[in-house]
Amino acid sequence: MNHLPILPVLIPMAGAAVSLMVERRRFGAGVRRLVAWLSMAALAAVVAMLVADAARGQVGTYLLGDWPARLGIALVADRLSVWMVAVTTLLAAASLLYACSGWDRRAPHFHALFQFQLMGLNGAFLTGDLFNLFVFFEVMLIASYGLLLSGGRGLGMRNGFHYVVFNVTASSLFLIALGLLYGLLGTLNMAELAVRISQLPAANVALVKAAIGLLLVVFCAKAALLPLYLWLPDTYARAPAAVAALFAVMTKVGLYAVLRVSTLLLGAGAGALAGYGQSWLLVLGAATLIVAALGVLGSARLPVMIGYLVVWSAATLFVAFALGEPGTVGAGLYYLAHSCFTTAALFLIAGLIRRRHGSADQDDSLAAALPGRTWPGVLFLIAGVAVAGLPPLTGFLGKAALLAATPPSQVGLVWSTVLVSSLMVIIGVSRAGVRLFWQAPARLEEAGPVRTAPARPVATIAATVLLGYVVAMSVFAQPLLVYTDATARQLQDTAGYVDHLRGLAPARRQP
Amino acid sequence: MELALATAIGVLTAVAVYLMLRARSFDVILGLTFLSYATNLLIFAGGRPVVGKAPIIVEGMPADLAHYTDPLPQALVLTAIVISFAMTAVSIVLAMRSRADNGGDHVDAHDAAPEEARSNPGGGGR
Amino acid sequence: MRRWLPSPSLSVALLVFWLLLNHSASPGQVLLGAALALAIPLLARRMDHEHCPTGSLRGVPRLAVVFAWDIIRSNLIVAAQVLGPESRIRPGFVWVPLDIGNLRGITVLASMISLTPGTLSVVLTDDRRHLLVHALHLDDADALVRQIKTRYETPLMEVFP
Amino acid sequence: MPQTLDLLLALPFVMAAAVAAAHRLPRTVIAWIAALAPLLGLVLLGAMTPAILDGQVLHSRHLWLPRIGLEFTLRLDGFAWMFAMLVLAIGALVIMYARYYLSRNDSLPRLLAFLLLFMGAMLGVVISGNLLLLSVFWELTSLTSFLLIGFWSHRQDAREGARMALVITGGGGLALLGGVLLIGRIVGSYDLDAVLAAGDALRASPLYPWALSLVLGGIFTKSAQFPLHFWLPQAMAAPTPVSAYLHSATMVKAGVFLLARLHPALAGTDLFFYTVCTIGALTLLVGAWNAIFEHDLKGLLAYSTISHLGLITMLFGLGTPMAVVAGVFHILNHAIFKCSLFMAAGIIDHETGTRDIRKLGGLRRLMPFTSALAIIASLSMAGIPLLNGFLSKEMFFAAAIETDAPLPMRIFTGITALLAGVLGVAYSLRFVYESFFGDGPRGLDTLPHEPPRWMKIPVEVLVVLCVAVGIVPALTVAPFLHAGAGAILGSAMPDYSLAVWHGLNWPLAMSIAGILGGVLLYFGLARLLNLHAVVTRAIGRDLFTYNLELLFVAGSRITRALANGSLQRTLLWLVLSALLVMALPLLLDPGTALAWNGGWRTPMQWPGWVLWLLMLVPALTALRLYRHRLLAVACIGGTGLAVSLSFVFLSAPDLALTQLMVEMVTLVLLLLAMNYLPERSPRETGLPRRLRDGAIALVAGSVVGALAWAMMLRPHDTIAVEMLQRSLPQAWGHNVVNVILVDFRGFDTFGEITVFAIAGLVVHALLRRARMAPERHFDGPPVDLSMPANLMQVLAPMVAATSIYLYLRGHNAPGGGFIAGLVLAVPLLIQYVLQGARSVESRLGFDFIRTIGIGVVLALASGAASMLFGAPFLTSGHLQLQLPLIGELELPSAMAFDTGVYLVVFGAAMLMLSMMGTIKGSRTRKTQRGVVDSSGRSAFTGEEPV
Amino acid sequence: MNTTALLDMTVTGALGVACLALLLCLWRLVFGPTVSDRILALDTLSVTAIAVLMLWGMQLDSTVYFEAALVIAMLGFGSTVVLSKFVLRRDIVE
């Protein structure tokens, strides 16, 4: 029995439970951190094994409760899922490192919530059941509420309320979609759904379209596609740096779901539903690119700007996934990891700067520099280069791969929006960098001495680690793209997925 | 019966949507509560409404949809109820905190009522 | 004994309750019920608001009969009052002075007053010396007070000294 | 050889790191470390020279990202070799110069590290053998130049210049990327050899115009061509070594380098000819004209550079082999004289403290040696014979009039060339005359004198080169030119002679006319108008700045207009999007989507309609009364009850139980929260808005209702039948819903209790230290509820027993851990209400968080237990025990899981309720709105009457 | 007339009466006029609902409704307690 696919869910859950048990005062912060890091290490080890398996083309599956996939819930660790889990784990390690520079002691239940969040993310990526996906979405979301709000105050609460209400509404829509899908198709297992959709009677097509359209709306809402991105910049901007960094992967869950649904349920074999909604996603993705780039230009505060960068990179991914070619999807998946790491790094750098500035209100507005800015400046430069898609880092490579693979019919739309918005982002990011690190500290002199705190080394290391990922991803772009290309091809092989899952026999029960 | 259930879902949805678009946090939460009713009924309807055939196996009776209702939507709704309750709880607490910290319960704070504007924002919490 | 079995009557009631609930008197259920009947009062005792001693239970059967009869009788009266023209009823409040000091006793008394239609106990003063009763049809306040005190309060004082 | 190429490219980057690492060492040492890069590089290049001069093309190939055709291919041919020489040699000189130029206050290591990074990027551009790789280095030059221009970041002009340069050249880089990708599409490869060989295919492709425009976009921005030339003067805010290096010798040449590089592939069409020639010519004239009126020494040189870049561009546009040779030659010459001029200007600035031509004058008396050097270089710039500038300008004249273009174009190019000569002489004259001759200097603090010896050496070297090339070109520059131009032209290499004297011909005539015209123009202008008083405005720059600001303003306006942080708007969009996707398929195909199918399938018994009313009437009442929150909450209670009853009615007892419990707890939470919220919602202004929302709500209701209805009319084909069949024999449970919850889909429940647990934690975290003032409070002591509390003491044990009962029976009858957990919480909750929080908590010291933890661990452990037996997580087992006395006892392992659920639910529910019930009052603030006046309360809303 | 049939008819009739009672309670819930009336209506609704459930159980010969009735009996009063306490003191847990 190979238990690997479920461990990325169970390990953080156990970590969370143990974290709760050691929350009492007599256990120090050290014990809590030890628990968190042990869990993280175990998770990393498991993920490494999963990656090794997936890279060999092996699809890890797990029949929970030993029921056949159609009856119970099956986990599927295919290339895509493993890629997402791996990205999450890497990101989480850096984010946890940053949090260990102090935030974890200020936010109640931080470690438990953090582990729960990982559990939700990993579960969402691994599950092969649509309702189970919903459940893990909720685990992830509610943990994110906790991480976002724990230790917070003031306007953050109102913002948190927005975030929660928006997500609860989206989740309700998710449920409506699931209810309709089950009512029409009689199953929730994704492979079974794919089969039943491919044999859909004509009378049900419109209804299933409505349900799947709703599903896509929900995912797009989580992934911040126009016009549903409005919640993101403020929310992310208000999050503590470590949390915002982890949130970088949250929009990607929505994207993951879009990709999964559109390849599995709306793939070439889906009959009347083949390719449903793809053109809309493409156009909206392109529009989001521009709007988000305008947001980057128009933000007066660094974290808000980074929030728009998140939206912008998500929009790039929408374009990549909506194009649907193996080349673009492969490039998109590479870009997805890049986007997680760079935006997360930027959030951490914003945190470093905030700490440097010390004062509470103007902390992260795009102005004022302070002495000793070299290292954050260097980090910001690298992250800015990466995020804006300047060579030689991942942003450039991913984007070049995407543009190179764009099918001729869409070149006009895609290239123009991607390149123009890139230029806008370069302008915005360079302005931010100039103002943050070069601008003469005129206002500071007026304001008198500002209480500053030196950046904690651990926090700086965390940001550096993330940029280390980015550099490594640039150097090893080829093997990574080979992996993501293979992922894209695997995704196109819907029949393979379906047959594999349906043919899977329980260990001890009758199939 | 289908019509009754469908109209009930529709009316609850409409009430929910109207309330959700209100400007006060509490009203929005009420809207979410109604939305969760509507949602739950809709999922439940996916199993097709049947009277008096609870899915509790009686030995000797054939286990099919002629004798029992579809149990799966029920399990799904159960999960959904619980999750939506958890979310409601969090939003309620947030509404309280937001009101205490920001001096108003308007969700967007465009037009806090005069008496709310008077109270000192920024205090409260912690 | 008191330490491990704080309230024998509660334990017995729980055991009966359990067996009724499970609709079974198999040894397993009896054992389980007994375990619960021992465990739950131990927990419940920690929640006790105030200890109320129980006295002689001799008067209970008689009281129960009187009470049951009162319920049925007054229900019929109330039904008539409700269905009849409203002008005929004159609702009103009356303070019932209490002699019983045991809180449990007062509670049971108030409950009995409430359960018998036509009367409703609304307020207990802080000093627990007066109970405000609302009557659906208040002819003779003194008679009502007297009736309550003799039919219910006196027997109850025996049960809850 | 491949390794040599790699090493050549790696050197600057490595040394940049070394310089950064060695930043504490003395400045001279650092300068030497930095200089090692170009010096060693020159040695390496020298080692490769024989092969290059032999006509070989050296390659070094590494894989980087072959997936997209991006390979790390380095390619050194004659042209690249020539350019690399230029980059390295001048780089070495600039480093030496910078050592003495930079003041003590500035960080030399930083400047040198940036310079070396730039040098590496520039080398990369030059020796890339793959167009994608080239665009990588291309953008790197933009980036490093950004850092270099902004070196004096405390100066606003430096910051703005840097940003402007980055925006324009970076944007051009994106265009170039697009062009390169298009070329790759046409050719099928980015390999330079392949691209250069595929010129015909390229030019024939329908994508050619696009590819060409995009590539030219990159080239023109980089080489500061009109109309985006203005960034270059703005970039003069950089330290002078930077200007000398980047803005005369190297980076701006990257554009023309690429133009030359791709010449074989792209040139040869009318489009190319007209575009490039015209742009080049315009740039030439605009730059030269502006140079005349510039007062800043470096600004003048910058405009002159623009003009010369235009000249070179025009040459490559002309496209004849001769023109190409001339272009390559002028690249070299311009680099040499312009670099020395910049350095001289830097020395002047260094010594006098100003670069304003109006303050200078007569410097030849104060610093004769430097003046002499600068004058020679200026004469070269003006194209005076015996200097290198003359040679290439002569070739330019020849090329300009010897094209095969139609006559009007030839006239245009000829006149442009002549004007170029005139204007070039004029601004050179201004530079020389107003700096070194005449009166002055005016208003300086210190008396200028010759700079340190070492600062002059680089200028001397360059000026000597000017003269040497000008006099004996064949002995000096010929091999470079031959190698460089030969690599571009290949077999089309024309015969040309590098001689000072070619006899009397048109070019010579033009030269003479140019010189005379230039002298006349300058003195004419100087007489006609006071040159010092001319105020120049760079319209392009202003326009750009204005537009950029406009972009920022537009960005922030649009963003604020879209994302104004309003929840109402966010939700509105979400709802509208959802409605759209749900309604559209129905509207597009209403016939099949909403087919009637013969009416309702199942007739409804009349109690159903009663429930229907019971459900909807309170809902609509709540809608009517929602502003009176208490009443709305009471109405919700009615709807909730009706929903639960409907679940019972429709064969879902478990659901009904859960709904009831959750209702109850929700009610309590809402009421607890209402203490801290305003008691009612204010009246809404704005009827249109309410009407709009009402309409949306109606549509939403209809759409969702219609979908639900249509769904129910379809045949039902579900996998749940198998669950019904397998529930009892394989999962040992009669209650299939519970079996699904703890077995078939136990993983969902797993997530669900996690959600519940987290909700408890979140509530705890949010309220743990929160101090809040209630909206209003009542005076006096708490109300005495000892009577109900006393009754509760009787009731609570029974409720607890019921909870255990529901938990134990769950697998076979309605119930289960979740319901039981909430049932257990209820009596406790009621005790809280009746007795007060302090009273309960003093008696019941319970750590709910730990309960949650234990519950989670239990659920986890019970699920994982099966893993010990080699079965997957959550596989249920079944234990049938024959116990004495008790008899047969069935213990499905799912029970243990359910226990975890029980604990988590109880713990989390209690955690939430107790946290909300025990909020501490704010210390700093009394209640928000004061004390409730009991006598003024409304019986209708429970609160203050309005 | 067969008493069993009569019994079944009575059950149906009683169900009708109970449903009518539900609607009457609903009337009070909707039209109040006072808060206490609404709380009272809610309480009466839940009590009546128990009767409806039992009658239903009789009509369908099923006992699965027992648990629901039990829970309503326990909780209907819980709602009443908290609502009344809110009206009394605003702060339901003092």
Add this chain to the structure above:
Amino acid sequence: MNAAIDLVLIALLVAGSIFILVGALGLVKLSDVFARLHAPTKSSTLGVGCVLLASVGYHLLQGEGLQLRELLITVFLFITAPISAHLIGKAALALLPGHQPAPPPGDD
């Protein structure tokens, strides 16, 4: 025998429905808040008690065994009804200060 039980059950059911109806009617019909309180809290409780008793008998009659546990619901109802009534009465009194009677006569 069965017929006798039937008749008893019918009687119980009739009585139960009457009490339930009276309770509900009282709730709607009476004009005084406190008067309204009387009807449902007690009549309905008794009515439901009757129905529960009938239900026990009915299931016994159907051969489903003696389901005494339904009596437990009655027990619950009889314990909780006074609490409910008491609290609603208190609330009504608090909201309608005009109805407040004079304070109790002084201690004597």
